[in-house]
Amino acid sequence: MVNPVKNNTFFRVFIGVGVFWLLFAGCAQTIPEQALQLSKESLEHRQLQTRRFHTDEKTLLSASASVLQDLGFNINESETELGVIVGSKQRDATSPSQVVGAVVVVLLTGVMPPIDKEQLIRASLVTRPIHIHETDPSKCRTAVRITFQRIVSNSQGQITRREGICEAKIYQAFFDKLAQSLFLEAHEI
């Protein structure tokens, strides 16, 4: 048999610890040490996300805005003086493998687990003049860097993922489209 007095003390301590945990849990959020530190990968990411084009900044910006529109992004913000365009789009985020997994869980337990449902994709594009030629735009050189992020939420509306995109293929494909857009605009198609 458990001693009733001992049991009571144990219970009080348990509640006390619980309450203090609740009190201090809110204070535990601190910024990770590496959050604002240049990482080893930062140079690699810069190269991945940057391309140079033989054109002036204004032309490159408008061609970039067209590509973002081609890809279904809505322009949220733009500051041409600083060469910034920000766009976003909301899309489906269901992945077949996750759905299959969920179906298996439903069959075994009868409870539907939450699966990824929607994602907010954000793109931020920044141009930087490298060489400016006053009269001939084709002698100008401008760099453009684009960065993508996404926020994925599940069928219960909770955020499951918040991440920057580092896949080389994505950036390569974007710049291919941008090169094509510049070509089209140069020929006014």
Place this chain on the structure above:
Amino acid sequence: MKRKQLFTTALLFALIFLGSCAPSYHQILATKESQVKLRAIQTRAFDATDKDKMLRTVIATLQDLGFIVDKADHVLGAVSGTKLNQYTLRMTVSVRPRGDTQLLVRANAQYNITAVENPEPYQQFFDALSKAVFLSAHPVD
């Protein structure tokens, strides 16, 4: 009797817990540090005068640190960015002239739902910015 004791203890803890909380709207103007101290840790002066170039360098530095730029305003001299890495780090950086020879750069950051008020992260940010502008950052009194 025991149940009563237990109830009293729970009530006491609940009171301590609730008593420690001000109404949540106090957050609107809440800071942990003083205004002067916050400015000191969030601001640096650079020996440069080209605001446009500084703003573009701030944008490039934010991108290098994994932020995506959300907003930029040339007239206000303000740039905001967000970094997502399973956490949300939002940062606003402003650039304004200080006299005829210097530019003041101020940064403030928010990590998930808390303000970043310790000096180290800002020092790291200004270190990265100094490298990018090839200038040293002076503390501001």
